[in-house]
Amino acid sequence: MEPxxxxxxxxxxxxxxxxxxDQIIPKQFLKLLGKTGYGEYLFFNWRxxxxxxxxxxxxxxxxxxxxxxxxxxxxxxxxGSSREHAVWALKDYGFKVIIGVSFADIxxxxxxxxxxxxxxxxKNIIEDFFSSKTDEEFEIDLSHQQIRINSSSYSFEIDxxxxxxxxxxxxxxxxxxxxxxxxxxxxxxxxxxxxxGTPPIL
Amino acid sequence: xAQTLYDKIWDNHVVYSDxxxxxxxxxxxxxxxxxVTSPQAFDGLRINRRRVRRPDLTFATVxxxxxxxxxxxxxxxxxxxxxxxxxxxxxxxxxxxxxxxxNKYQGIVHVIGPELGLTLPGSTIVCGDSHTSTHGAFGSxxxxxxxxxxxxxxxxxxxxxxxxxxxxxxLHGGLKNNNGVSSxxxxxxxxxxxxxxxxxxxxxxxxxxxISSLSMEKRMTICNMSIEGGARAGLVAPDNTTFEYLRxxxxxxxxxxxxxxxxxxxxxxxDHGAKYDRTFSINIDNLAPQVTWGTNPAMxxxxxxxxxxxxxxxxxxxxxxxxxxxxxxYMDLKPGIQITDIPIDRVFIGSCTNARLEDLIExxxxxxxxxxxxxxxxxxxxxSQQVKLAAEHLGLDEIxxxxxxxxxxxxxxxxxxxxxxILKAGERCASTSNRNxxxxxxxxxxxxxxxxxxxxxxxxxxKFVDVREWI
Ligand code: SF4
Numbered sequence: 001m002e003p004x005x006x007x008x009x010x011x012x013x014x015x016x017x018x019x020x021x022d023q024i025i026p027k028q029f030l031k032l033l034g035k036t037g038y039g040e041y042l043f044f045n046w047r048x049x050x051x052x053x054x055x056x057x058x059x060x061x062x063x064x065x066x067x068x069x070x071x072x073x074x075x076x077x078x079x080g081s082s083r084e085h086a087v088w089a090l091k092d093y094g095f096k097v098i099i100g101v102s103f104a105d106i107x108x109x110x111x112x113x114x115x116x117x118x119x120x121x122x123k124n125i126i127e128d129f130f131s132s133k134t135d136e137e138f139e140i141d142l143s144h145q146q147i148r149i150n151s152s153s154y155s156f157e158i159d160x161x162x163x164x165x166x167x168x169x170x171x172x173x174x175x176x177x178x179x180x181x182x183x184x185x186x187x188x189x190x191x192x193x194x195x196x197g198t199p200p201i202l
Numbered sequence: 203x204a205q206t207l208y209d210k211i212w213d214n215h216v217v218y219s220d221x222x223x224x225x226x227x228x229x230x231x232x233x234x235x236x237x238v239t240s241p242q243a244f245d246g247l248r249i250n251r252r253r254v255r256r257p258d259l260t261f262a263t264v265x266x267x268x269x270x271x272x273x274x275x276x277x278x279x280x281x282x283x284x285x286x287x288x289x290x291x292x293x294x295x296x297x298x299x300x301x302x303x304x305n306k307y308q309g310i311v312h313v314i315g316p317e318l319g320l321t322l323p324g325s326t327i328v329c330g331d332s333h334t335s336t337h338g339a340f341g342s343x344x345x346x347x348x349x350x351x352x353x354x355x356x357x358x359x360x361x362x363x364x365x366x367x368x369x370x371x372x373l374h375g376g377l378k379n380n381n382g383v384s385s386x387x388x389x390x391x392x393x394x395x396x397x398x399x400x401x402x403x404x405x406x407x408x409x410x411x412x413i414s415s416l417s418m419e420k421r422m423t424i425c426n427m428s429i430e431g432g433a434r435a436g437l438v439a440p441d442n443t444t445f446e447y448l449r450x451x452x453x454x455x456x457x458x459x460x461x462x463x464x465x466x467x468x469x470x471x472x473d474h475g476a477k478y479d480r481t482f483s484i485n486i487d488n489l490a491p492q493v494t495w496g497t498n499p500a501m502x503x504x505x506x507x508x509x510x511x512x513x514x515x516x517x518x519x520x521x522x523x524x525x526x527x528x529x530x531x532y533m534d535l536k537p538g539i540q541i542t543d544i545p546i547d548r549v550f551i552g553s554c555t556n557a558r559l560e561d562l563i564e565x566x567x568x569x570x571x572x573x574x575x576x577x578x579x580x581x582x583x584x585x586s587q588q589v590k591l592a593a594e595h596l597g598l599d600e601i602x603x604x605x606x607x608x609x610x611x612x613x614x615x616x617x618x619x620x621x622x623x624i625l626k627a628g629e630r631c632a633s634t635s636n637r638n639x640x641x642x643x644x645x646x647x648x649x650x651x652x653x654x655x656x657x658x659x660x661x662x663x664x665k666f667v668d669v670r671e672w673i
Contacts, residue, residue, distance in 0.1 A: 016525075018521075022641060026641055027618050027619060028620070030266075030620065031238075031281040032281075033288055045641050074521055076432075079398055079399070079432065080639060081332055081618075082346040084242075084348035110349075113350035159224055171250075172362065173246075173250070173358060176357075176358045176360060183360060
């Protein structure tokens with residue numbers, strides 16, 4: 001995974017709460033076998049009409065928001081299906097940071113596994129971003145856990161391990177495999193709560 | 203210190219704790235794999251020359267995009283067919299047992315795990331599918347993961363996890379005097395009350411007399427939809443109902459090893475005085491059948507009520523009000539409409555929420571000797587080959603077919619419409635599945651979530667009916 005670099009970008013304000021992953025990437029696009037190429041299908045049902053023509057008012061279709069790397073949303077983003085395709089689509093489209101009030105658990109984890117930074121902020125701050133900051137440059141500083149906009153700055157919380165893996169682009173599996181002796185020890189000592197399944201004879 | 207059931211299962215599975223972070227490495231006892239969320243994970247293994255650490259703890263099936271029509275015919279959708287083929291090849295290459303499309307144990311992953319006795323109390327279970335919460339009905343810690351995590355579990359049999367909060371939901375009372383009301387109505391009602399993010403960051407433990415009185419199948423329906431309330435997982439402490447269900451399942455441990463496990467399983471309950479971060483109590487005496495009217499599962503009302511206004515629904519929350527306005531527009535409904543006046547076009551009885559044998563038996567009771575309304579297209583998609591077989595043994599297939607239902611082969615089908623089973627734009631469906639999101643069952647399709655018997659009765663009447671007066 002590529003390490004996360006601090007970035008400066010304006011935001012794309014997506015002023016809808018409770019966005020589920022079925023909206024982020026509808027199921028007809030889950031049949032691809034790779035991790036890229038989903039960006040053009042991001043928010044497909046909102047972005048295109050029945051004839052495949054881009055809808056006029058949807059934010060992603062407005063020229064002033066093109067090329068922006070930060071998505072601003074509200075409560076409860078990413079609920080529903082665990083599909084990581086939702087993150088692949090956001091990332092493939094060009095979003096590197098998602099800011100909102102709250103996020104579904106699985107979606108939140110999926111983002112970090114793909115180098116996408118998710119920032120949770122207080123409802124009032126988000127409200128302020130929507131109402132008065134949609135044309136400001138946001139400077140995202142991961143190491144100091146800060147967003148800077150003009151002279152204001154906003155701190156955010158992040159688990160140190162997640163932060164570390166973003167900053168270093170760590171391959172989590174390699175990290176875990178270094179704990180092989182612990183895993184082995186666990187397997188040996190346990191009395192696995194359940195005996196390993198007998199592989200079915202098919 | 204007094205511990206909750208979740209605390210106990212967690213502690214039992216910690217392989218390593220990193221003091222500098224909130225994350226612990228947990229061992230995974232069962233990993234269920236399906237065709238849609240796994241191809242990229244297997245690719246990752248190949249690229250990095252890694253193997254599957256425990257193919258013997260990994261089980262695969264095809265369910266999400268398999269056709270539900272005649273299985274002897276080739277799959278028409280080329281892309282689906284490629285994904286199914288990819289899983290077959292991956293399982294072969296990495297030595298993972300697969301219940302393929304022609305296998306007698308094939309079915310929806312959350313239906314087959316329990317019915318084959320692979321899902322056991324006290325274990326940790328993951329799958330690249332959010333409704334993995336279903337397996338919590340057995341007192342196992344079971345939750346959905348993304349594809350990166352699928353790859354991680356394949357390679358290491360472990361996962362880095364942050365401990366969730368303990369959320370206790372106590373269900374008092376019983377469903378008295380309300381024939382035809384089921385655990386689906388109970389969980390819809392809970393989500394309606396706690397909201398779609400009510401369980402966020404938590405593992406819910408369901409307790410109380412009502413839960414104890416339920417069969418395993420009904421408990422699974424409740425745990426299945428925990429994710430719709432935002433929770434990571436749902437749990438029910440195992441009891442005699444659980445143990446008896448598991449005895450003699452195809453792959454469950456046998457004889458002495460079963461008896462030994464039984465001793466351990468009996469300790470799988472929250473200690474007296476264990477602390478919960480949140481408690482919610484609900485009395486379900488006199489609960490009415492529930493019907494969703496909007497585009498998330500919290501937008502639910504009683505069957506004998508009217509569609510609420512956005513203000514009534516939102517109770518002062520502006521965002522929720524906006525969501526409700528948007529939902530009503532999408533659903534083409536107006537406040538004040540009586541639920542029982544809403545005509546429907548389609549009925550779907552299926553999904554990992556409600557396609558087990560008991561669900562089909564209950565649905566068949568509303569159908570026996572009747573005919574599906576001429577305006578409605580209705581289908582039943584059993585959750586697995588085993589469910590289908592058992593149902594046919596009871597003659598349920600005939601009841602449904604004689605009434606005008608289609609009787610299909612097992613799979614996820616119209617729960618998410620990745621196969622040809624989809625709603626057309628504007629069609630309105632009474633569905634026993636778990637998500638009524640925009641376009642979930644087909645672009646522009648309108649979904650109302652209900653219990654199996656409610657869906658079956660709606661098929662006959664051509665509109666929603668209050669099954670309490672109907673049967
Ligand atoms: S039936 Fe629906 S919810 Fe269940 S696993 Fe299949 S797609 Fe997911």
